[in-house]
Amino acid sequence: MKNKMIHALAATAVAATMLGAPMASQAASADEAKMIAEGKKIAFSRSKGNCLACHMIKGGSLPGNIGPALIAMKLRYPDKQKLRDKIWGKPELEVKYSMMPPFGRHAILSEDQIDKVVEFIYSL
Numbered sequence: 001m002k003n004k005m006i007h008a009l010a011a012t013a014v015a016a017t018m019l020g021a022p023m024a025s026q027a028a029s030a031d032e033a034k035m036i037a038e039g040k041k042i043a044f045s046r047s048k049g050n051c052l053a054c055h056m057i058k059g060g061s062l063p064g065n066i067g068p069a070l071i072a073m074k075l076r077y078p079d080k081q082k083l084r085d086k087i088w089g090k091p092e093l094e095v096k097y098s099m100m101p102p103f104g105r106h107a108i109l110s111e112d113q114i115d116k117v118v119e120f121i122y123s124l
């Protein structure tokens, strides 16, 4: 009897792992894709991020060249938090006389909007 129960429990655990794990990871990547898509909209919007005014970004048209092209960002910023701090405008990461707006410090974008923009930029 006891043995049978253990067997049933083990079978349930295996089934849960088989069903649960891929579903969980799919949900995570769907969330991530949504964040990236929303971040792209904010980054490209003239009234929000307006990043294209100064940066070349894949998928954007008529980019400016005041700032560097935003490519291979995972290589440039292995630490995603540092990329966020840069876009947020942490004073210690600021380049003197740069035209890069401190998006968080000057409340140009909300914290939530910055999170989405970071996901998008990090995907480039």
Ligand code: HEC
Pocket: 043, 049, 050, 051, 052, 053, 054, 055, 066, 067, 068, 070, 076, 083, 086, 087, 094, 095, 098, 099, 100, 101, 103, 117, 121
């Ligand atoms: C008015 C021009 C301007 C706008 C608008 C602008 N940037 Fe910048 N950005 C710059 C300049 C200039 C630099 C280079 C000097 C510096 O690091 O501040 C820069 C640097 C950066 C860097 C660092 C690049 C590196 O290789 O280290 C990132 C990341 C970045 N910008 C992201 C963004 C994002 C995301 C947006 C939109 C939400 C944006 N920028 C909007 C001018 C701009």
